[in-house]
Amino acid sequence: MQKKITLHLVSEATGQTLDSVARACIAQFPNTEVHLRHWNLIRTQLQLRRVLRHIALDRGPVMSSLTDPTLQADMEAGCASLQVRLLDVLDNALHFLTEETGEEATLHPGGQYIMDENYYQRIEAMHYVLAHDDGQETKGLNEADVILVGVSRVSKTPTCFYLANRGLKAANVPLVMGIEPPQDLFTTNKPVIGLTIDPERLIEIRRNRLSQMVPSKAKIDPIADYAYIDLEKVQEELHWARRLCRRHNWPVIDVTRRSIEETSAAILDLISAG
Structure with missing residues (x-):
């Protein structure tokens, strides 16, 4: 007992x-x-x-x-x-x-918790994350301390907010297969780090997200054959994102079994290692 x-x-x-x-x-x-x-x-x-x-x-x-x-x-x-x-x-x-x-x-x-320079640095970092979430304001990527890339639903946004609470300006740029990433991502001198995840775990996360968006009284399941959660498509999507990161020498972190805190710690280690 x-x-x-x-x-x-x-x-x-x-x-x-x-x-x-x-x-x-x-x-x-x-x-x-x-x-x-x-x-x-x-x-x-x-x-x-x-x-x-x-x-x-x-x-x-x-x-x-x-x-x-x-x-x-x-x-x-x-x-x-x-x-x-x-x-x-x-x-x-x-x-x-x-x-x-x-x-x-x-x-x-x-x-x-005193309102010192570090406190205002965290506030500024939070504002930066809000302005540069999900590929917004890519012209400001050179102001970032770190840029996270990855396919949809690999926890880029919550990780950025956690890093902001540590005082880091973190931008995130979604990688969408078939759509060329913004050119600023390839010319920035700031560290770019990719996030990836096990495809089956990603499908589970995406299903949960989609189920929240589907009306509860719907008579059909509009997400049953949706490419967003098709295993073969998701695997292809993740492989494409990994190849893109490898081509540009961006390190990749697998978040499958990591909490946001553990992912952030790994990111901080990579930044420190330079």
Whole structure:
């Protein structure tokens, strides 16, 4: 029988860091069902007392990223009183960096979210992705940090948005068999990276997309013989795209078994390798 637990995540800021750490760890325990409860922007003792009341009603371990010493002490006392385990995910890292830098941590809540140059760089990158999605504004490809190419539905757009959140201007250009790609793609001095995928997986993704577009009351299946999801046509389409990338020495990443995050990490590695 699968074990079930409630894991409380208590953060002074948006909780994104804490959520990422928790999910990365939870993935290593497939036989346990973990229900996450998020308690974000907890910055006062009144707010913390409310959280502790909820923890008392739905008991479970607590992961915290509180940096305020008073709140941290109250969190420890509250969890001890409720007899639930508490892990401060920042404590060891902060002590480690204090020893390495010789500088005391400022303990500023949400310090990574300040509106500095990096923040505005990410905003600018987001605007760039919106303007250069799916082959729009190809004249601006030389402003990109990276250009992604591939056939329809290989996750070019979501990957570009993820990269933009890392501060990279990412453009994507669709490859359509029988249609010549824009000339700017062949003259740019920016890195071009191809995305590919297993044909059967691509057909599955395309079927799901088409089913969302087809009226639910349709009496016939208009996508049954559609070339967009025909295995032979899709295989030909993917082979053509690979040959195009090979001809222009563009590296290709297979996204079949990769998440958007893993694909983006591979792209960043290729860019770093130059």
